[in-house]
Amino acid sequence: xxxxxxxxxxxxxxxxxxxxxxxxxxxxxxxxxxxxxxxxxxxxxxxxxxxxxxxxxxxxxxxxxxxxxxxxxxxxxxxxxxxxxxxxxxxxxxxxxxxxxxxxxxxxxxxxxxxxxxxxxxxxxxxxxxxxxxxxxxxxxxxxxxxxxxxxxxxxxxxxxxxxxxxxxxxxxxxxxxxxxxxxxxxxxxxxxxxxxxxxxxxxxxxxxxxxxxxxxxxxxxxxxxxxxxxxxxxxxxxxxxxxxxxxxxxxxxxxxxxxxxxxxxxxxxxxxxxxxxxxxxxxxxxxxxxxxxxxxxxxxxxxxxxxxxxxxxxxxxxxxxxxxxxxxxxxxxxxxxxxxxxxxxxxxxxxxxxxxxxxxxxxxxxxxxxxxxxxxxxxxx
Numbered sequence: 001x002x003x004x005x006x007x008x009x010x011x012x013x014x015x016x017x018x019x020x021x022x023x024x025x026x027x028x029x030x031x032x033x034x035x036x037x038x039x040x041x042x043x044x045x046x047x048x049x050x051x052x053x054x055x056x057x058x059x060x061x062x063x064x065x066x067x068x069x070x071x072x073x074x075x076x077x078x079x080x081x082x083x084x085x086x087x088x089x090x091x092x093x094x095x096x097x098x099x100x101x102x103x104x105x106x107x108x109x110x111x112x113x114x115x116x117x118x119x120x121x122x123x124x125x126x127x128x129x130x131x132x133x134x135x136x137x138x139x140x141x142x143x144x145x146x147x148x149x150x151x152x153x154x155x156x157x158x159x160x161x162x163x164x165x166x167x168x169x170x171x172x173x174x175x176x177x178x179x180x181x182x183x184x185x186x187x188x189x190x191x192x193x194x195x196x197x198x199x200x201x202x203x204x205x206x207x208x209x210x211x212x213x214x215x216x217x218x219x220x221x222x223x224x225x226x227x228x229x230x231x232x233x234x235x236x237x238x239x240x241x242x243x244x245x246x247x248x249x250x251x252x253x254x255x256x257x258x259x260x261x262x263x264x265x266x267x268x269x270x271x272x273x274x275x276x277x278x279x280x281x282x283x284x285x286x287x288x289x290x291x292x293x294x295x296x297x298x299x300x301x302x303x304x305x306x307x308x309x310x311x312x313x314x315x316x317x318x319x320x321x322x323x324x325x326x327x328x329x330x331x332x333x334x335x336x337x338x339x340x341x342x343x344x345x346x347x348x349x350x351x352x353x354x355x356x357x358x359x360x361x362x363x364x365x366x367x368x369x370x371x372x373x374x375x376x377x378x379x380x381x382x
Contacts, residue, residue, distance in 0.1 A: 003343045003350060009314045009335050012351055015342035016087075020195060021188040023173035024086055027224070028337050030169030031281035037289070038281030041312025044289035048321050049380045056367030061360060065371050067306050067329045068154045068251040068273050070126040073103030074356050075371055076319050079275075079310055079333040080107025080130035080156065082224070083177055085114070085205060087341040089198040092119065094345035095336060098352055100125040105331070107156065110143060111177075111217065111227075115208040120150025128154045130255065132161065133233045133240065139213040144248055146209060155248050156275060157241055160256030162234045164225035165283035176221040178205050242269040255310070256283075258293055260300045267304045273328075274301075277310035280333060291322060295376075298326035316358025320366060324374040 006012045017025050031038035065075045078099050085091030092114040099106035100123055107128040108119055119127060129147045134140055147155060169175075174182055179199070181189070189196045199205065207218045216222045216231060233240075245252040253273035254266045266274050276290040276297055290311040298307050306329075309322035313332040322330045335355070339347035368374050 003346060006339070006342065006347070006350060007354065009338060009351060012338040012342045012347060013334075015347075016338045019192065020087065020341050021179075021185065021192050023170075023175040023179065023185055023188065024195075025341070026169040026173050027083075027175045028087065028334060028341065030167055031285070032165030032167055032283055033285035035281060035285065037278055037285050037287050038312075040289045041278070041281055041291070042314055042318075044291040044312065045315075045318045045321055047382050048291075049382065050317060050320060050324075050362075050366060051378050051380055052365055053367035053378070056369065058364040058367060058369055061363050061368070062370040063356075063359060063363070065329050067105065067308065068126075068128075068253065070105070070153055072105060072126065072329065074359065075323055075329045076313070076352075076355060076359065077105035077126075077329060077331045078107060078336050078352075079331040080109040080112070080128060081333040081337055082109040082111035083113060084337070084340065085203075086177065086179070086199075087337060088344045089202045090340070090344045093122075094340060095348055096123040096125070096127075097345060098336075098348040099123075101349070102352055102356060105153075105329075107331075110209060111207055112209055113205065113207060116143075116146040116150045116152065120152060126153045128152065128156050128253070130156050130158055131244070132158055133236045133244070134214075134231050135233045136213055136231075139210070140244075141247070142213065143209060144244070147248070152250075154251035154253055154273070155244075156253040156255040156273075157244055158255045158279075159236070159241065160258075160277070160279050160283050161228055162232060162236055164228035165279070165285070167225060167282060170223055170225065176223050177207075177217045177227070178221055180221045238265055238269060241271075245270050253306075253308070257297070258288065258290070260296055263297045263301045263305070263307075267301050271305060273306035273308060275308045275310040275331065276327075280311055291318075291325075294322060294325045294327060302326045316355050316360075316362050319355070319359050320362045320368075320374060321379065323371055324376055324378050326376075 255275040339351035
Protein backbone atom coordinates (compact mmCIF):
# COMPACT_ATOMS: atom_id res chain seq x y z
CA UNK A 1 0.00 0.00 0.00
CA UNK A 2 1.39 3.38 -1.08
CA UNK A 3 0.57 7.02 -0.38
CA UNK A 4 -1.30 7.27 -3.68
CA UNK A 5 -3.53 4.39 -2.57
CA UNK A 6 -4.78 6.44 0.40
CA UNK A 7 -8.00 8.28 -0.34
CA UNK A 8 -9.52 8.69 3.12
CA UNK A 9 -8.71 8.56 6.83
CA UNK A 10 -9.28 4.81 7.08
CA UNK A 11 -6.82 4.16 4.25
CA UNK A 12 -4.19 6.13 6.14
CA UNK A 13 -5.02 4.24 9.32
CA UNK A 14 -4.25 0.95 7.60
CA UNK A 15 -0.99 2.28 6.18
CA UNK A 16 0.03 3.69 9.57
CA UNK A 17 -0.53 0.27 11.14
CA UNK A 18 1.87 -1.25 8.61
CA UNK A 19 4.57 1.38 9.19
CA UNK A 20 4.55 1.80 12.98
CA UNK A 21 5.76 -0.55 15.71
CA UNK A 22 2.66 -1.93 17.37
CA UNK A 23 3.01 -0.04 20.73
CA UNK A 24 3.17 3.29 18.87
CA UNK A 25 0.26 2.51 16.53
CA UNK A 26 -1.99 1.36 19.35
CA UNK A 27 -1.20 4.52 21.33
CA UNK A 28 -2.69 6.56 18.47
CA UNK A 29 -5.52 4.17 17.72
CA UNK A 30 -6.56 3.15 21.21
CA UNK A 31 -9.01 4.65 23.67
CA UNK A 32 -10.42 4.02 27.16
CA UNK A 33 -11.96 0.82 28.55
CA UNK A 34 -14.11 -0.90 25.88
CA UNK A 35 -13.53 1.99 23.42
CA UNK A 36 -17.29 2.40 23.01
CA UNK A 37 -17.10 6.19 23.15
CA UNK A 38 -14.35 6.29 20.52
CA UNK A 39 -16.57 4.32 18.14
CA UNK A 40 -19.62 6.40 18.99
CA UNK A 41 -17.75 9.64 18.22
CA UNK A 42 -17.78 8.73 14.53
CA UNK A 43 -20.95 6.61 14.45
CA UNK A 44 -23.00 9.54 15.79
CA UNK A 45 -22.73 11.31 12.44
CA UNK A 46 -24.51 8.39 10.74
CA UNK A 47 -27.65 9.08 12.78
CA UNK A 48 -28.05 12.42 11.00
CA UNK A 49 -28.78 12.83 7.28
CA UNK A 50 -28.01 15.76 5.00
CA UNK A 51 -30.89 17.19 2.93
CA UNK A 52 -29.52 19.07 -0.09
CA UNK A 53 -30.94 22.03 -1.95
CA UNK A 54 -30.28 22.28 -5.69
CA UNK A 55 -30.14 24.96 -8.42
CA UNK A 56 -28.30 27.27 -6.03
CA UNK A 57 -25.63 28.63 -8.36
CA UNK A 58 -22.60 27.21 -6.55
CA UNK A 59 -19.87 27.55 -9.17
CA UNK A 60 -17.77 29.24 -6.51
CA UNK A 61 -18.08 28.83 -2.77
CA UNK A 62 -16.56 30.53 0.27
CA UNK A 63 -15.37 28.17 3.03
CA UNK A 64 -13.96 30.87 5.27
CA UNK A 65 -14.88 31.04 8.93
CA UNK A 66 -13.63 33.12 11.85
CA UNK A 67 -12.58 31.31 15.03
CA UNK A 68 -11.03 32.92 18.10
CA UNK A 69 -10.51 36.15 16.21
CA UNK A 70 -8.69 34.60 13.26
CA UNK A 71 -10.08 34.04 9.79
CA UNK A 72 -9.53 30.49 8.54
CA UNK A 73 -9.62 29.53 4.88
CA UNK A 74 -11.49 26.33 5.73
CA UNK A 75 -13.73 25.30 8.65
CA UNK A 76 -11.53 22.33 9.65
CA UNK A 77 -8.36 22.63 11.74
CA UNK A 78 -5.75 20.32 13.23
CA UNK A 79 -6.16 19.69 16.95
CA UNK A 80 -3.13 19.70 19.24
CA UNK A 81 -1.81 16.20 19.94
CA UNK A 82 1.13 14.93 21.98
CA UNK A 83 4.35 13.11 21.06
CA UNK A 84 4.16 13.64 17.29
CA UNK A 85 7.83 12.88 16.54
CA UNK A 86 7.24 9.39 17.90
CA UNK A 87 4.85 8.80 15.01
CA UNK A 88 7.10 10.30 12.32
CA UNK A 89 10.42 12.06 12.66
CA UNK A 90 9.02 15.26 11.09
CA UNK A 91 6.34 15.55 13.81
CA UNK A 92 4.77 18.92 14.49
CA UNK A 93 6.91 20.63 11.86
CA UNK A 94 5.15 18.67 9.11
CA UNK A 95 1.67 19.24 10.53
CA UNK A 96 2.27 22.96 11.04
CA UNK A 97 3.52 23.44 7.46
CA UNK A 98 0.42 21.73 6.10
CA UNK A 99 -1.87 23.87 8.26
CA UNK A 100 -0.07 26.95 6.98
CA UNK A 101 -0.58 25.92 3.35
CA UNK A 102 -4.30 25.37 3.94
CA UNK A 103 -4.72 28.58 5.95
CA UNK A 104 -6.09 26.99 9.09
CA UNK A 105 -5.38 26.69 12.82
CA UNK A 106 -2.62 24.41 14.05
CA UNK A 107 -2.36 23.19 17.65
CA UNK A 108 0.69 22.15 19.66
CA UNK A 109 0.47 20.21 22.92
CA UNK A 110 2.26 20.81 26.21
CA UNK A 111 3.65 17.34 25.45
CA UNK A 112 4.73 18.46 22.00
CA UNK A 113 8.05 17.35 20.54
CA UNK A 114 8.91 20.68 18.86
CA UNK A 115 9.29 23.87 20.87
CA UNK A 116 6.70 26.62 21.04
CA UNK A 117 9.49 29.07 20.23
CA UNK A 118 10.38 27.30 16.96
CA UNK A 119 6.75 27.01 15.84
CA UNK A 120 6.15 30.67 16.64
CA UNK A 121 9.26 31.69 14.69
CA UNK A 122 8.71 29.55 11.59
CA UNK A 123 4.94 29.19 11.12
CA UNK A 124 2.57 32.03 10.20
CA UNK A 125 -0.75 30.21 10.34
CA UNK A 126 -2.98 30.76 13.43
CA UNK A 127 -1.50 28.82 16.35
CA UNK A 128 -3.10 27.29 19.44
CA UNK A 129 -1.30 25.89 22.47
CA UNK A 130 -2.91 23.05 24.41
CA UNK A 131 -2.18 23.66 28.10
CA UNK A 132 -2.13 20.85 30.63
CA UNK A 133 -2.12 22.18 34.18
CA UNK A 134 0.74 20.62 36.14
CA UNK A 135 1.22 20.48 39.87
CA UNK A 136 4.35 22.56 39.25
CA UNK A 137 2.96 26.12 39.20
CA UNK A 138 6.24 27.46 37.90
CA UNK A 139 5.93 25.21 34.87
CA UNK A 140 2.39 26.45 34.21
CA UNK A 141 3.58 30.07 34.30
CA UNK A 142 6.54 29.23 32.07
CA UNK A 143 4.29 27.61 29.44
CA UNK A 144 2.01 30.67 29.32
CA UNK A 145 5.02 32.98 29.06
CA UNK A 146 6.44 30.83 26.22
CA UNK A 147 3.20 31.26 24.31
CA UNK A 148 3.20 35.01 24.82
CA UNK A 149 6.80 35.31 23.63
CA UNK A 150 6.07 33.13 20.58
CA UNK A 151 2.97 35.22 19.77
CA UNK A 152 0.57 32.29 19.78
CA UNK A 153 -3.02 33.21 18.96
CA UNK A 154 -4.85 31.14 21.56
CA UNK A 155 -4.47 28.84 24.54
CA UNK A 156 -6.74 25.81 24.85
CA UNK A 157 -6.91 24.64 28.44
CA UNK A 158 -7.56 20.89 28.50
CA UNK A 159 -10.13 20.25 31.23
CA UNK A 160 -10.88 16.53 30.90
CA UNK A 161 -7.55 14.93 31.85
CA UNK A 162 -7.02 15.51 35.58
CA UNK A 163 -6.57 11.72 35.69
CA UNK A 164 -5.85 9.38 32.82
CA UNK A 165 -8.47 7.24 31.19
CA UNK A 166 -7.98 3.48 31.36
CA UNK A 167 -6.17 2.91 28.07
CA UNK A 168 -5.90 -0.86 28.08
CA UNK A 169 -4.15 -1.12 24.74
CA UNK A 170 -1.25 0.88 26.20
CA UNK A 171 -1.21 -1.43 29.21
CA UNK A 172 -0.97 -4.46 26.93
CA UNK A 173 1.72 -3.01 24.65
CA UNK A 174 3.76 -1.33 27.38
CA UNK A 175 3.80 2.00 25.53
CA UNK A 176 5.89 4.71 27.21
CA UNK A 177 7.42 8.04 26.33
CA UNK A 178 10.19 7.67 25.37
CA UNK A 179 9.67 4.10 24.10
CA UNK A 180 11.06 1.40 26.36
CA UNK A 181 12.75 -1.63 24.84
CA UNK A 182 11.28 -4.93 25.98
CA UNK A 183 11.73 -8.40 24.46
CA UNK A 184 8.29 -8.15 22.85
CA UNK A 185 8.56 -4.56 21.61
CA UNK A 186 12.08 -5.20 20.28
CA UNK A 187 10.64 -7.63 17.75
CA UNK A 188 8.18 -5.00 16.51
CA UNK A 189 10.88 -2.30 16.36
CA UNK A 190 13.11 -4.68 14.36
CA UNK A 191 10.23 -5.42 11.99
CA UNK A 192 9.88 -1.69 11.26
CA UNK A 193 13.48 -0.69 10.46
CA UNK A 194 12.68 2.67 8.83
CA UNK A 195 10.82 3.91 11.90
CA UNK A 196 13.49 2.53 14.23
CA UNK A 197 16.41 4.05 12.31
CA UNK A 198 14.64 7.41 12.13
CA UNK A 199 14.01 7.31 15.87
CA UNK A 200 17.58 6.30 16.73
CA UNK A 201 19.59 8.46 14.34
CA UNK A 202 17.61 11.61 13.66
CA UNK A 203 17.08 14.46 16.13
CA UNK A 204 16.94 13.00 19.66
CA UNK A 205 13.42 12.62 21.03
CA UNK A 206 12.56 15.40 23.45
CA UNK A 207 9.62 17.26 25.02
CA UNK A 208 11.23 20.70 24.75
CA UNK A 209 8.43 22.71 26.34
CA UNK A 210 8.66 20.60 29.51
CA UNK A 211 12.25 19.39 29.63
CA UNK A 212 13.57 22.38 31.56
CA UNK A 213 11.19 21.54 34.39
CA UNK A 214 10.55 17.78 34.38
CA UNK A 215 12.48 14.70 33.27
CA UNK A 216 9.41 12.49 32.91
CA UNK A 217 8.51 11.73 29.31
CA UNK A 218 11.91 12.82 27.94
CA UNK A 219 14.66 11.23 30.02
CA UNK A 220 12.49 9.07 32.26
CA UNK A 221 10.27 6.57 30.41
CA UNK A 222 6.69 6.90 31.60
CA UNK A 223 3.31 5.83 30.29
CA UNK A 224 0.90 8.63 29.43
CA UNK A 225 -1.41 7.35 32.16
CA UNK A 226 1.37 7.57 34.74
CA UNK A 227 2.34 11.02 33.48
CA UNK A 228 -1.20 12.37 33.83
CA UNK A 229 -1.73 10.74 37.22
CA UNK A 230 1.62 11.81 38.62
CA UNK A 231 2.24 15.22 37.07
CA UNK A 232 -1.12 16.91 36.46
CA UNK A 233 -3.06 18.93 39.04
CA UNK A 234 -6.25 17.13 40.07
CA UNK A 235 -7.37 20.15 42.09
CA UNK A 236 -7.95 22.22 38.93
CA UNK A 237 -11.29 24.02 39.18
CA UNK A 238 -13.22 26.91 37.64
CA UNK A 239 -11.41 29.47 39.76
CA UNK A 240 -8.06 28.19 38.50
CA UNK A 241 -9.30 28.21 34.88
CA UNK A 242 -10.42 31.83 35.29
CA UNK A 243 -7.02 32.78 36.68
CA UNK A 244 -5.26 31.12 33.75
CA UNK A 245 -7.47 33.07 31.37
CA UNK A 246 -6.50 36.28 33.15
CA UNK A 247 -2.79 35.40 33.17
CA UNK A 248 -2.90 34.64 29.44
CA UNK A 249 -5.01 37.65 28.49
CA UNK A 250 -5.77 36.52 24.93
CA UNK A 251 -8.13 34.20 23.10
CA UNK A 252 -8.92 31.43 25.57
CA UNK A 253 -10.55 28.09 24.82
CA UNK A 254 -11.68 25.28 27.12
CA UNK A 255 -11.07 21.90 25.48
CA UNK A 256 -13.21 19.06 26.81
CA UNK A 257 -16.56 20.74 27.46
CA UNK A 258 -19.45 18.28 27.13
CA UNK A 259 -22.34 19.72 29.16
CA UNK A 260 -24.54 22.80 28.82
CA UNK A 261 -23.80 23.75 32.42
CA UNK A 262 -20.05 23.74 31.77
CA UNK A 263 -20.50 25.64 28.51
CA UNK A 264 -22.33 28.37 30.40
CA UNK A 265 -19.59 28.48 33.05
CA UNK A 266 -17.03 28.88 30.26
CA UNK A 267 -18.89 31.99 29.11
CA UNK A 268 -19.05 33.27 32.69
CA UNK A 269 -15.26 33.10 33.18
CA UNK A 270 -14.58 34.93 29.93
CA UNK A 271 -13.54 32.08 27.64
CA UNK A 272 -13.82 33.00 23.97
CA UNK A 273 -14.23 29.43 22.67
CA UNK A 274 -15.01 25.89 23.75
CA UNK A 275 -14.11 22.61 22.10
CA UNK A 276 -16.95 20.12 22.53
CA UNK A 277 -14.73 17.08 23.01
CA UNK A 278 -14.29 13.88 25.00
CA UNK A 279 -10.57 13.58 24.20
CA UNK A 280 -11.19 11.14 21.37
CA UNK A 281 -12.82 8.63 23.71
CA UNK A 282 -9.53 8.27 25.59
CA UNK A 283 -10.82 9.43 28.98
CA UNK A 284 -14.35 8.56 30.15
CA UNK A 285 -15.67 5.57 28.23
CA UNK A 286 -19.46 5.52 28.07
CA UNK A 287 -19.60 9.29 27.69
CA UNK A 288 -21.63 10.91 24.96
CA UNK A 289 -20.26 11.76 21.52
CA UNK A 290 -19.47 15.43 20.87
CA UNK A 291 -21.80 15.53 17.86
CA UNK A 292 -24.66 14.20 20.00
CA UNK A 293 -24.11 17.06 22.46
CA UNK A 294 -23.48 19.80 19.96
CA UNK A 295 -27.02 21.08 19.35
CA UNK A 296 -27.93 21.71 22.99
CA UNK A 297 -24.60 23.42 23.65
CA UNK A 298 -24.93 25.64 20.57
CA UNK A 299 -28.50 26.52 21.58
CA UNK A 300 -27.30 27.51 25.05
CA UNK A 301 -24.16 29.53 24.27
CA UNK A 302 -23.58 29.64 20.52
CA UNK A 303 -24.38 33.34 20.34
CA UNK A 304 -21.88 34.16 23.10
CA UNK A 305 -18.83 31.99 22.41
CA UNK A 306 -17.20 30.12 19.52
CA UNK A 307 -18.30 26.48 19.66
CA UNK A 308 -15.92 24.00 18.02
CA UNK A 309 -16.78 20.34 17.41
CA UNK A 310 -13.79 18.09 18.14
CA UNK A 311 -13.75 14.33 17.77
CA UNK A 312 -14.72 11.47 15.51
CA UNK A 313 -14.43 13.41 12.26
CA UNK A 314 -13.45 11.20 9.34
CA UNK A 315 -15.26 12.76 6.37
CA UNK A 316 -16.09 16.15 4.91
CA UNK A 317 -19.77 15.30 5.39
CA UNK A 318 -19.13 15.13 9.15
CA UNK A 319 -17.82 18.69 9.00
CA UNK A 320 -20.91 19.81 7.07
CA UNK A 321 -23.21 18.24 9.66
CA UNK A 322 -21.43 19.93 12.57
CA UNK A 323 -21.47 23.30 10.82
CA UNK A 324 -25.17 22.86 10.05
CA UNK A 325 -25.89 22.29 13.74
CA UNK A 326 -24.08 25.53 14.55
CA UNK A 327 -20.40 24.83 15.19
CA UNK A 328 -18.08 27.63 14.06
CA UNK A 329 -15.44 25.09 13.05
CA UNK A 330 -14.48 21.44 13.40
CA UNK A 331 -11.19 19.93 14.56
CA UNK A 332 -9.61 16.50 14.82
CA UNK A 333 -6.45 14.67 15.83
CA UNK A 334 -6.42 11.09 14.61
CA UNK A 335 -7.57 12.21 11.16
CA UNK A 336 -4.09 13.66 10.52
CA UNK A 337 -2.02 11.53 12.93
CA UNK A 338 -2.66 8.40 10.89
CA UNK A 339 -1.48 10.28 7.80
CA UNK A 340 1.57 11.68 9.59
CA UNK A 341 2.55 8.20 10.77
CA UNK A 342 1.96 6.72 7.33
CA UNK A 343 3.85 9.23 5.19
CA UNK A 344 5.03 12.31 7.07
CA UNK A 345 4.28 15.73 5.61
CA UNK A 346 3.08 14.39 2.20
CA UNK A 347 0.59 12.19 4.06
CA UNK A 348 -0.79 15.06 6.16
CA UNK A 349 -0.98 17.25 3.07
CA UNK A 350 -2.88 14.56 1.17
CA UNK A 351 -5.48 13.85 3.86
CA UNK A 352 -6.13 17.53 4.63
CA UNK A 353 -6.48 18.16 0.89
CA UNK A 354 -8.86 15.22 0.54
CA UNK A 355 -11.00 16.48 3.43
CA UNK A 356 -10.99 20.01 2.07
CA UNK A 357 -12.13 18.69 -1.31
CA UNK A 358 -14.90 16.70 0.39
CA UNK A 359 -16.09 19.81 2.24
CA UNK A 360 -16.07 21.88 -0.96
CA UNK A 361 -17.80 19.19 -2.99
CA UNK A 362 -20.32 18.62 -0.22
CA UNK A 363 -21.15 22.33 0.05
CA UNK A 364 -21.79 22.48 -3.69
CA UNK A 365 -24.01 19.41 -3.56
CA UNK A 366 -25.83 20.89 -0.56
CA UNK A 367 -26.44 24.17 -2.42
CA UNK A 368 -24.41 26.13 0.16
CA UNK A 369 -22.27 28.96 -1.22
CA UNK A 370 -20.88 29.92 2.17
CA UNK A 371 -20.60 28.32 5.59
CA UNK A 372 -23.49 30.36 6.99
CA UNK A 373 -25.81 28.79 4.38
CA UNK A 374 -25.53 25.48 6.28
CA UNK A 375 -28.36 25.31 8.83
CA UNK A 376 -30.44 22.71 10.63
CA UNK A 377 -32.96 23.02 7.83
CA UNK A 378 -30.50 20.83 5.91
CA UNK A 379 -30.52 18.04 8.53
CA UNK A 380 -32.83 15.23 9.57
CA UNK A 381 -32.17 12.86 12.45
CA UNK A 382 -33.15 9.21 12.17
